Amino acid sequence: MIVECESVSKTFGSQRVLREVTFRAEFAHTLALIGPSGGGKSTLLRILAGLEDPEDGTITINGRRLSRVEKELALYRRKIGVVFQSYNLFPHLSAAENIRLPLEKVHRLADAKERTDRVLERFQLQDHGTKKPAQLSGGQRQRVAIARALAIDPEFLLMDEPTSALDPEMTAEVLDVIAGLREARQPLILVTHEMGFARETADVVAFVAEGKVLECGSAQEFFASPQSPAATKFLSRILKY
Numbered sequence: 001m002i003v004e005c006e007s008v009s010k011t012f013g014s015q016r017v018l019r020e021v022t023f024r025a026e027f028a029h030t031l032a033l034i035g036p037s038g039g040g041k042s043t044l045l046r047i048l049a050g051l052e053d054p055e056d057g058t059i060t061i062n063g064r065r066l067s068r069v070e071k072e073l074a075l076y077r078r079k080i081g082v083v084f085q086s087y088n089l090f091p092h093l094s095a096a097e098n099i100r101l102p103l104e105k106v107h108r109l110a111d112a113k114e115r116t117d118r119v120l121e122r123f124q125l126q127d128h129g130t131k132k133p134a135q136l137s138g139g140q141r142q143r144v145a146i147a148r149a150l151a152i153d154p155e156f157l158l159m160d161e162p163t164s165a166l167d168p169e170m171t172a173e174v175l176d177v178i179a180g181l182r183e184a185r186q187p188l189i190l191v192t193h194e195m196g197f198a199r200e201t202a203d204v205v206a207f208v209a210e211g212k213v214l215e216c217g218s219a220q221e222f223f224a225s226p227q228s229p230a231a232t233k234f235l236s237r238i239l240k241y
Contacts, residue, residue, distance in 0.1 A: 001062060001156060001187045002026045003048065005213070008057030010043055017043045018054065019211035025204045029182045032202035032219065033191045036234060039209040041191045042160050048189060049158045050077045062155075078107065081149030085161040087141045089133045089148075095140075096120060096129035099148045107152055119147035123177060139170035143177055156187035163194060195238050199223045207231045 003025045010018040018040045025031050033041045046052040048059060050066060050073045059066040067073055089098045096116050103112035120126045123143045133141050142162055149157055162178070163171040175197050181188055182201055192198055198205060202219040207228070214228045226232045 001028070001031075002060075003031060003189070004060040005044075006058045006060075008044075008047065008054045008059060010040075010047065010052060010054045017211055018047075021057070021208075021211070021213050023206055023213040023216040025206060025216055027187075027203035029185060030188045030190060030202045031204045031206065032198040033189070033206050033208055034193070034195065034198055035208040040211045041208045044208060044213075045158055045160050045189065045191050049080065049082050051082070078152070079155050081152060081154035081157040083142070083145050083149050083157065083159040083162050085164045087133070087145045089141060089144060091133050094130050094132055095125060095136065095144045098133070098144060099151050102148065103151055109152075115151045119151045122150075123147045137170060138166045139173040142166065142170075142174045146174075146177060146181075150181075150186070156189065157181065159188065159190045159192075161191050161193065163192070195223075195235070207234070209234070 005021050005023055008018055008021040009016065021040070021044060033045060035041055043052060047054055048061070053068055066076065090101070093101065099119060100112050100116040103109045103115055109115065120129050123146065125140065125143055125147060128136060128140060133144070136144065146162070159178070163174050166174060171194070175194065178188070178190070179201055190202070199219055204217065205219045205222045206213050207215040207222065207226070207230070209230050215222060215226065215231050222231070223235065226235055
């Protein structure tokens with residue numbers, strides 16, 4: 001998979017969140033967006049997902065330039081899966097209904113029930129399909145969100161800090177699921193603060209800070225020898241203990 005950004009900028013009100021972001025990432029399975037809080041990682045991910053429109057710049061994914069026309073963006077969004085840190089599950093629907101509803105109403109798939117049953121089993125949720133989100137643990141809710149994103153067989157998956165609201169045990173549970181996606185060769189773009197996980201599973205790391213991508217390269221090289229002072233300082237703090 002190849003992701004290219006050229007001079008991408010984004011402003012919210014008077015705050016310029018992304019400043020002429022330019023990078024190229026070619027990876028087999030996983031691109032991890034890492035960096036300090038407030039550096040622009042989640043905004044960049046939302047732009048790659050077609051959920052935010054940059055003021056300037058271009059985004060090209062696998063050779064196709066991302067459109068700014070809403071009708072074309074809607075078609076693009078139907079081909080990808082997005083998982084948010086807050087799950088975004090409908091509280092009044094069961095786990096199975098949360099997965100099946102978009103398959104039926106948005107994608108108009110005749111095999112919605114079969115797809116739902118298949119992903120519930122894949123993520124070991126078949127015994128929880130009738131439960132509402134409030135009856136599930138945080139790890140189970142996030143697995144439902146991942147299952148929903150994958151039920152459409154997306155071209156690739158984007159995740160925004162999927163473990164940020166979880167305790168250590170549930171974090172390990174969800175990270176195991178994400179590692180399994182990599183083994184299944186599911187292309188993935190991931191915003192994460194889990195540096196050990198990023199080091200072990202990512203093919204490519206993009207270091208996002210100060211509204212820019214200051215470094216982009218192989219995870220192994222980045223963690224062994226960061227090139228920018230900002231990345232060196234960041235890793236020295238994060239990996240100190």
